[in-house]
Amino acid sequence: MTNRYAVVLAAGQGTRMKSKLYKVLHPVCGKPMVQHVVDQLNTLDLKELITVVGFGAEKVQDQLGEDSHYVIQEEQLGTGHAVLQAEDILADKEGTTVVVCGDTPLLTGKTLQNLLDQHDVQNAKATILTAHAEDPTGYGRVIRGGNGQVERIVEQKDASEEEQAIQEINTGTYCFDNAALFEALKNVSNDNVQGEYYLPDVIEILKDQSEIVGAYQTPHFSESLGVNDRVALSKAEKLMKQRINEHHMRSGVTIVDPDQTYIGPDVTIGQDVVIYPGCVIEGETQISDDAVVGPHSTIKDCHIGKETVVKQSVAANSRIGERVQIGPFAHIRPQSSLGDDVKVGNFVEVKKATFGNGSKASHLSYIGDADVGSGVNIGCGTITVNYDGENKHLTTIENDAFIGCNSNLIAPVTVGEGAYVAAGSTINEDVPAEALSIARSRQTNKEGYASKMKSIKKD
Template identity: 70%
Template sequence: MTNRYAVILAAGQGTRMKSKLYKVLHPVMGRPMVQHVLEQVKAVNLESVVTVVGFGADKVAEYIGHESELVVQEEQLGTGHAVIQAKERLRDKEGTTIVVCGDTPLIKGETYMELFAHHERTGAKATILTAKAPNPSGYGRVIRNEDNEVERIVEHKDASEQELMVDEINTGTYCFDNQALFAALEHVSNDNAQGEYYLPDVIEILRKQSDVVSGFLTPDFEETLGINDRVALAQAEGILKQRINEKHLRNGVGIIDPSHTYIHPDVVIEPDAIIHPGSVIKGNTTIKSDAEIGPFTEITNCYIGENTVIKQSVASDSHIGDRVKVGPFAHIRPESSIGDEAKIGNFVEIKKTTLENSSKVSHLSYIGDAHVGSNVNVGCGTITVNYDGKNKFLTTIEDDAFIGCNSNLIAPVTIGKGSYVAAGSTITKNVPEDSLSVARARQTNKEGYASKIKNRQKD
């Protein structure tokens, strides 16, 4: 196998997106489109990748700078001019270079592999990735000769009536013999209406040299969708969503309504997990077997254990163990760890807290910056008062403790093992092990006083 290289064209500003966000950074299922392109093209075992960027280069570098060299196209003078920017990195290399557009996030790694294999098998100097378009209007037509070689690419506006009948289109993705590519680019002219240097002109130059130019037809036109505006972005989102959901379904995941379930590409879900409608699962999330997510639940960068149920809730950057029940309407914030068989009930917020096995925070509580032991019961309306306006402090609740309803635990404070906190208490000092702590004002009843208040209100 010859050495393989890639040039990703990502310099276009994308004015039709009507957005301040650099075009190739617009997300498709949670990942910038250029990152999708890079991830898929890496399937062909590349020696190196060069990404051509323009405005917004620093932002692109944040996402792919560790996996690709970046070169800047200061002026956008066409696709040929863009590839020339990679000349210093690649022109002396022997092998095959693929040129792909950073706004085509749906092309699969398998398609790139097949394209390379076809190119190398045919001995072509250039191979164009083509597709049959249901409506080819606006696309460059691929015109083949009697030997099925690509003779030329005709832009729609320049095509004859007969050529307009051709439905095989140029997708803008090419494989080239690397040396032939950069040699031909030296002869590309900008003598056209736009004053730009076009990469397809390389095809014509190679044909005039009697070099073999081939076309590889992908059977799936949807893969080749280029994103130039918000309409196409939404179409790509829908296609990738369906593709991801189908993969999980075929792997044994139960997705009740795939049309209303959003699972990002890095999510791992084991067979027999159930995902209900309205769920959005993002980032590096792992969901174990027999877990049940949703409906209307958002999970980001979490580990979800076996047989855990999360309903109508939000969880992010946290570890949730086996056989846990969360929700409805709970919020598990980052850096939380929920032990096995724990319960996080309705309208409970957990933040930067460890909740050990079999502990329960059943409803209407805030537990933040805390370590809660095992088999602890936290009553309704409990708050760990962790912030003094400047610093955060730790609340520790040891194993088997019981916290009564409407208690305030003023951190830093420790509730000892097996202790009880009476309902309505405000705890400011440590509670020893096996104790009952009552910290509330003594009740006083003034009999008959209510009538005095009512009479006073009448006056």
């Protein structure tokens, strides 16, 4: 196999987006468009990937990190000029270079692989990714000769009536013999209305040199979608969501209402998981077999164990064990870890806390910066008072402790193994193992007090 390289065109500002956010960084199903493109290219065993950046270069580099090398197109002088910025890195290399626009998030690695295979089979100098469009208006038409090779690309404004009837369109994705690409780019002219250097002109130059120019037609027109405005962005979002949900359903996941379920591209889900409507599942979330999620839950960057149930709750950047019951209306905040058979019930907030196996906080509690052992019962209205105005402190609740309702545990503090905290207590000293701690005022009843107050009000 010849060496493979890729150039991602990501220098355009995208004025039609009417946004302060750089165009290729707009997310589709939670991931920036350019990241979708780079992730798919990285399935091709590339020797080098170069991203051409311009306006907003630093933010694109922050997003892609070490996945790419970068070159800057300081002036936006067309797609040919953009590719030429990679000359210093690629010009002396032999192999095949794929050129992809950074605003085509629906393009798949499988299609790119098929494009490269077609290129190799035909021993072509260039191969164009094409698609069949029911309505090709606005697209460049691909004109083929009798042998199936590409004769030329005709833009809409230059096409004859007969050519406009052609439904095979240019998607703007190509692969080239690398040496031929950069040699041809030297001969691309900007003698046009826009005064720009167009990459498709390379095709005409190669044809004039009697080189083979091939084409691979993707069976999925949706992959050709380039996002230039918010309308196209919403179309890409819908198509990507449909693709992702269908993948999971065909892999054994029940999605009750796919139209109302949003799953990110990096989420992994086991078999016989059930996802109810209104859920948003993002990031690198992993959901194990037989779990139930939803309705209306939001989960990001979590590991969820087998047979766990999450109902109408929010969880982020946490590890959740097997057979856990969460919600409804619970909030699992980052850096939390829940063991197996844990219960975090309605209106319970957990933050940077660990729960051992079988522990429960069933309702109306805040457990933050806490180390909760196994078999612990935390009563309704319990608060770990973790913040002194400057620093956060740890609350430790050891195995099999019982925390009565409406208790305040003022950190740093430890409740020992098997200890009891009486309801309504405010604990600011350690509780020994097996002890009962009562920290509340003794009840006093004032007989006849209510009648006295009523008489005063009448006077």
